[in-house]
Amino acid sequence: MALHPDKTVADMAIGQTATIVRLGDEELSLKLLEMGCLPGETLMLQHIAPLGDPVCIRVSGYNLSLRKAEAATILVRVMDSDTDNGVATNSIVSILPKPVTVA
Amino acid sequence: MENHPKIALVGNPNSGKSSLFNQLTGLNQKVGNFAGVTVDKKTGSCRLSDAQTAEIIDLPGTYSLYPKSPDEQLVSDILLNAKDAWHPDLVVVVVDTTNLKRNLLLFSQVQDLHLPVILVLNMMDVARQSGLRVDLAALRQSLNATVIATNARTGEGISELKREIVSWTNRKPADIFTDNPDFASELTRGIREKFGLPNDYVAAQYAHHAKNARFLANGDKEWIGNLSEKYGFQPQQWQAKETLARFEQIRKIVSSAILKPATLPENALTKQLDKILLHRVWGFAVFLAILFLIFQAIFAWAQYPMDVIDNGIAQLKGWLHVVLPPSVLVDLLTDGLIAGIGGVVIFIPQIAILFAFISILEETGYMARVVFIMDRIMRVFGLNGKSVVPLISGVACAVPAIMATRSIDNRKDRLITIFVTPLMSCSARIPIFTILVALVVPDRTWLGVFNWQGVALMGLYLLGFLSAIFSAWILKILLHRKGRSFFVMEMPDYKMPRWQNVGLTIIEKVRAFVLEAGKIIVAISIVLWVLASYGPGNAMQTAETATRRNLAALPAAELGKHVAAARLQASYAGHFGKFIEPAIAPLGYDWKIGIALITSFAAREVFVGTISTIYSIGTDDNDTTTIKERLRTETNPRTGKAMFTPAVSFSLLIFYVFAMMCMSTLAVVHRETKGWTWPIIQLVYMTALAYAAAFVTYQVLK
Numbered sequence: 001m002a003l004h005p006d007k008t009v010a011d012m013a014i015g016q017t018a019t020i021v022r023l024g025d026e027e028l029s030l031k032l033l034e035m036g037c038l039p040g041e042t043l044m045l046q047h048i049a050p051l052g053d054p055v056c057i058r059v060s061g062y063n064l065s066l067r068k069a070e071a072a073t074i075l076v077r078v079m080d081s082d083t084d085n086g087v088a089t090n091s092i093v094s095i096l097p098k099p100v101t102v103a
Numbered sequence: 104m105e106n107h108p109k110i111a112l113v114g115n116p117n118s119g120k121s122s123l124f125n126q127l128t129g130l131n132q133k134v135g136n137f138a139g140v141t142v143d144k145k146t147g148s149c150r151l152s153d154a155q156t157a158e159i160i161d162l163p164g165t166y167s168l169y170p171k172s173p174d175e176q177l178v179s180d181i182l183l184n185a186k187d188a189w190h191p192d193l194v195v196v197v198v199d200t201t202n203l204k205r206n207l208l209l210f211s212q213v214q215d216l217h218l219p220v221i222l223v224l225n226m227m228d229v230a231r232q233s234g235l236r237v238d239l240a241a242l243r244q245s246l247n248a249t250v251i252a253t254n255a256r257t258g259e260g261i262s263e264l265k266r267e268i269v270s271w272t273n274r275k276p277a278d279i280f281t282d283n284p285d286f287a288s289e290l291t292r293g294i295r296e297k298f299g300l301p302n303d304y305v306a307a308q309y310a311h312h313a314k315n316a317r318f319l320a321n322g323d324k325e326w327i328g329n330l331s332e333k334y335g336f337q338p339q340q341w342q343a344k345e346t347l348a349r350f351e352q353i354r355k356i357v358s359s360a361i362l363k364p365a366t367l368p369e370n371a372l373t374k375q376l377d378k379i380l381l382h383r384v385w386g387f388a389v390f391l392a393i394l395f396l397i398f399q400a401i402f403a404w405a406q407y408p409m410d411v412i413d414n415g416i417a418q419l420k421g422w423l424h425v426v427l428p429p430s431v432l433v434d435l436l437t438d439g440l441i442a443g444i445g446g447v448v449i450f451i452p453q454i455a456i457l458f459a460f461i462s463i464l465e466e467t468g469y470m471a472r473v474v475f476i477m478d479r480i481m482r483v484f485g486l487n488g489k490s491v492v493p494l495i496s497g498v499a500c501a502v503p504a505i506m507a508t509r510s511i512d513n514r515k516d517r518l519i520t521i522f523v524t525p526l527m528s529c530s531a532r533i534p535i536f537t538i539l540v541a542l543v544v545p546d547r548t549w550l551g552v553f554n555w556q557g558v559a560l561m562g563l564y565l566l567g568f569l570s571a572i573f574s575a576w577i578l579k580i581l582l583h584r585k586g587r588s589f590f591v592m593e594m595p596d597y598k599m600p601r602w603q604n605v606g607l608t609i610i611e612k613v614r615a616f617v618l619e620a621g622k623i624i625v626a627i628s629i630v631l632w633v634l635a636s637y638g639p640g641n642a643m644q645t646a647e648t649a650t651r652r653n654l655a656a657l658p659a660a661e662l663g664k665h666v667a668a669a670r671l672q673a674s675y676a677g678h679f680g681k682f683i684e685p686a687i688a689p690l691g692y693d694w695k696i697g698i699a700l701i702t703s704f705a706a707r708e709v710f711v712g713t714i715s716t717i718y719s720i721g722t723d724d725n726d727t728t729t730i731k732e733r734l735r736t737e738t739n740p741r742t743g744k745a746m747f748t749p750a751v752s753f754s755l756l757i758f759y760v761f762a763m764m765c766m767s768t769l770a771v772v773h774r775e776t777k778g779w780t781w782p783i784i785q786l787v788y789m790t791a792l793a794y795a796a797a798f799v800t801y802q803v804l805k
Contacts, residue, residue, distance in 0.1 A: 026339060027339070027587060028587075028589060028591075029343065030169065030339060030342050030343060030346070031171065031589050031591050032591065033343060033346040033347065033350075034166045034167040034169070034205075034208055034346055035166060035205065035591060035593070036204065036205040036350075038347070038350055046377075047377060047381045047475075049381065049475055049476055049478065049479060050381070050382070050383035050386055050387065050476055050479075051383075051479035051480065052479070053478070053479045054475060054478055054479070054488075054590060056381075056475065056594055058369065060202070060204055060205050061201070061202055061204065061205075062201075062202050062205065062593060062594075062595075062596075063373075063593070063594035063595075063596075064591065064592070064593060064594065065471070065474075065475050065590070065591075065592050065593075065594050066589075066590055066591045066592070067478070067590040070589065070590060070591060
């Protein structure tokens with residue numbers, strides 16, 4: 001199973017699917033959380049704007065656009081097509097997002 | 104009160120909340136402003152039954168109770184403050200059924216505020232089409248709330264909702280949704296006691312909003328602040344914990360209440376359309392084509408209704424002059440008041456067409472795509488993808504355009520957009536442009552297709568646009584960014600526009616324009632009429648007598664025109680013109696143009712009216728050929744040659760590209776920025792720009 005723990009949404013290619021590991025920016029994470037970008041949630045990169053920025057992801061059943069700099073705060077594990085997604089997701093849910101640690 | 108409950112509609116953006124509001128209230132709605140904030144207040148009354156009506160308020164769309172903009176702040180303010188005039192007796196939370204999980208976050212928060220709540224599952228049709236089935240009974244049970252399925256587009260479920268609202272008196276606040284032990288603490292208990300709040304969650308909200316809440320007195324804010332500090336309250340961490348805890352619970356509820364499928368398949372139409380509309384070539388091509396269509400509609404199609412209005416006003420004036428005895432009051436009525444109202448009404452077709460387009464683009468979901476593809480380009484100039492709509496609207500009228508900047512949540516981006524929008528050439532400049540262009544640019548074609556006059560007109564618009572972009576870029580460097588801005592934005596699926604919403608938007612915007620801009624234009628028109636009709640002492644009478652004596656040989660009609668011109672020269676307005684003549688002489692203007700410059704500050708379209716009065720061609724403002732011919736024959740008394748040389752005409756054109764459009768724009772900037780600083784800087788900047796550009800133009804071409 002190939003894991004790329006240092007990847008962010010900004011590094012993803014169109015059509016790639018990934019699991020959210022952690023939200024790296026405390027202030028922005030509050031906004032992203034209420035928009036349904038929760039750790040453990042699966043997302044897919046849908047579109048990249050004509051000039052490379054912003055990007056559009058599909059998460060929680062809808063499309064969300066965000067700037068590349070914002071996308072770079074979402075740390076993800078990109079799923080390779082041959083990996084067992086179920087395992088990847090489960091192991092990640094236990095990893096709590098650092099800035100939003102539940103005390 | 105008993106039979107007149109206040110009901111608040113709350114929901115995420117794109118949840119169909121406004122459609123539901125329109126279904127409930129129809130034309131019985133009002134748009135106003137909340138005291139002290141520039142947030143539109145949409146309220147309306149709804150007949151629930153023969154005996155009962157309800158007051159409904161459509162609160163701004165929000166994703167949670169934690170606001171990121173003044174609009175969203177208002178939602179928390181009203182829901183948290185039991186003393187607010189609009190604090191609801193019942194909250195109707197509208198959710199998009201196809202996106203239940205994210206939408207239920209807000210519902211769960213509202214439920215915990217200890218208010219009676221009804222949950223409306225909207226967009227049931229779309230949900231059904233995509234194979235989604237919701238177990239309403241299970242949802243009712245697990246949420247412990249009244250749940251109604253509606254389709255606000257067709258009106259399905261509306262009567263059921265009304266019946267539920269009627270029984271609101273029996274309704275108790277629902278049980279708490281998330282009974283998180285974290286909600287209760289020494290801190291929340293203290294706040295609860297002090298303010299007499301119903302539960303710990305509301306108290307926690309007070310602690311969270313203490314800084315920005317408008318309803319808390321400064322002393323109370325300080326008290327909460329001190330207490331929060333004492334107990335080490337960390338609002339951001341608290342909010343993150345709360346959000347995660349709620350989603351954990353929502354996930355369980357949704358998975359048991361939604362029968363199939365677990366995640367909704369992507370909307371196929373949206374996917375296909377986005378492939379084209381977000382494409383690096385086709386995306387921009389389609390956007391440009393739509394822009395072209397909007398321009399075509401504003402400038403070509405709107406001409407027909409505008410001509411009708413124009414003729415109607417002229418006929419009304421003529422008719423009043425015939426039926427009413429000649430007197431000063433009749434002149435004030437026709438040349439002051441009705442001329443002023445005419446100047447406002449004439450723009451209604453353009454504003455209606457513009458907002459029809461904008462509303463359709465928003466309803467379909469395309470506007471979010473425009474923001475998406477334009478954001479990167481606009482950012483170079485310190486603007487934002489969301490600045491595109493105000494800039495386009497500015498082509499019709501800056502007043503609604505500046506009001507449209509409210510959707511930009513970052514303060515700096517919004518200020519820059521407000522600042523540069525008046526540089527977009529508004530439709531009120533068209534009469535000036537067309538007359539002057541017709542005067543100096545030959546009516547010939549270039550390369551067989553392009554009309555030279557058309558090219559010149561387009562050049563003027565382009566100049567306005569480029570100056571707006573350039574000014575924005577300068578401001579970007581000068582201004583310091585306060586607070587962070589997020590671009591995170593939902594891209595809704597494409598939908599057919601709901602025509603009722605489009606119609607209501609048009610009515611609302613036209614009404615706002617007539618009331619906002621109209622008041623000022625009418626007032627200024629009357630002031631101008633007074634300034635042009637009266638002069639110091641008996642100067643005007645003297646001027647008239649002298650003219651009549653000197654030109655007694657002329658035919659009566661001809662003489663009348665000369666008398667009118669002489670009187671204007673002797674009036675207060677004439678004195679003003681003479682007074683500023685030295686300042687505008689370097690631009691090639693004389694005192695007559697000076698008067699027009701001053702009067703046109705009321706509203707650009709007044710220029711043509713003033714010019715026609717000054718050059719004494721009677722009251723027929725609308726016959727542009729006559730004005731053009733008259734301007735062509737006007738001679739400069741000093742040189743003895745034509746007054747309107749290409750140098751003077753181009754200098755005037757350039758001046759009007761850059762000059763501050765009108766008082767109503769300044770008034771709306773004052774209101775939106777809550778102070779005089781920005782309107783004054785804007786006025787000085789644009790006047791200086793106009794003066795410098797006109798000076799260069801004149802001196803080069805002279």
